[in-house]
Amino acid sequence: MEEKLGVELFERTNKMVRLTPIGEKLTEKARIILQDVDYFCDAATIAGKSLGGVIHLGVPPSLGPYILPYIIPLIHKEYPDLRLHIIEAPPRELEIGLDQGKYDLLFTATPTIMAELSYMTLFDEPLLVGMSSENKLSKLTKIEGHHLKGQKVITLGLGHQLFEQAQVIASQYDCQILSEYEGTSLDAVRHMVAMNMGLSFFSGIYAASEIKASKEIKVLPFFKKSFKRSVGLAWRRTSPRIKDYHLIAQIIIQELKERFADIIA
Numbered sequence: 001m002e003e004k005l006g007v008e009l010f011e012r013t014n015k016m017v018r019l020t021p022i023g024e025k026l027t028e029k030a031r032i033i034l035q036d037v038d039y040f041c042d043a044a045t046i047a048g049k050s051l052g053g054v055i056h057l058g059v060p061p062s063l064g065p066y067i068l069p070y071i072i073p074l075i076h077k078e079y080p081d082l083r084l085h086i087i088e089a090p091p092r093e094l095e096i097g098l099d100q101g102k103y104d105l106l107f108t109a110t111p112t113i114m115a116e117l118s119y120m121t122l123f124d125e126p127l128l129v130g131m132s133s134e135n136k137l138s139k140l141t142k143i144e145g146h147h148l149k150g151q152k153v154i155t156l157g158l159g160h161q162l163f164e165q166a167q168v169i170a171s172q173y174d175c176q177i178l179s180e181y182e183g184t185s186l187d188a189v190r191h192m193v194a195m196n197m198g199l200s201f202f203s204g205i206y207a208a209s210e211i212k213a214s215k216e217i218k219v220l221p222f223f224k225k226s227f228k229r230s231v232g233l234a235w236r237r238t239s240p241r242i243k244d245y246h247l248i249a250q251i252i253i254q255e256l257k258e259r260f261a262d263i264i265a
Helices: 019-048 066-080 091-100 161-173 184-193 202-213 242-259
Strands: 009-011 017-019 054-058 082-088 105-109 117-132 200-203 216-220 228-236
Touching: 009 105, 017 019, 054 091, 066 082, 066 105, 066 202, 066 242, 082 161, 082 216, 091 105, 091 117, 091 228, 105 242, 117 242, 161 200, 161 228, 184 202, 184 216, 200 202, 202 216, 228 242
Parallel strands: 054 082, 054 105
Antiparallel strands: 009 017, 105 228, 117 200, 117 216, 117 228
């Protein structure tokens, strides 16, 4: 390639090989070209066929483990030729990966990188306040903003939408996020909350699936359901499989709204 182009793409030493500045620019272009080739091949393969092939699906750990078990069996039953390659990563990493072609589809909260992405909202779910049964707030039936003043908050780390929402709530109602105890998963956060290390904010479906029967944790709604998160599917605008993603969306919406009709909208 260097001989054909007449430029040095790599800087070579005895210990390492790295891209030159022109090599980095051409690598970015090459990724786009390969992505376009993939789109071309995918479009040719799936034309005239039922939903099949492989879709690389990215999901955040605050969502996938608690929702995918309800919908994956239905998708497989409806489209047995479809293979979903599921990868978990923090939401912001997923957005970058989708933009770069690492993923075909994201099942995630509202993305921030929207210029080259399409996003379809599937449902909204409320944020609930979870606390140890030892916490004095557990005696209440609903949480208002002033109840949170001075409370310590445990949440997921930077890069998760729940962390960003916790920051907004903490700033608005004068509670303290314990960054030294941030969780790597909602289950880790739940265990710390159960030990009365602080309270946290959980999504409605997670609370219904994992906390509802717990004796150690009390989950309460915000007054007037003040906080919520939107969950949906995101894909690149240039994808040849947009119709397929709409079919997947229909399955998700139907199943989750039937199963969690009292929680999501």
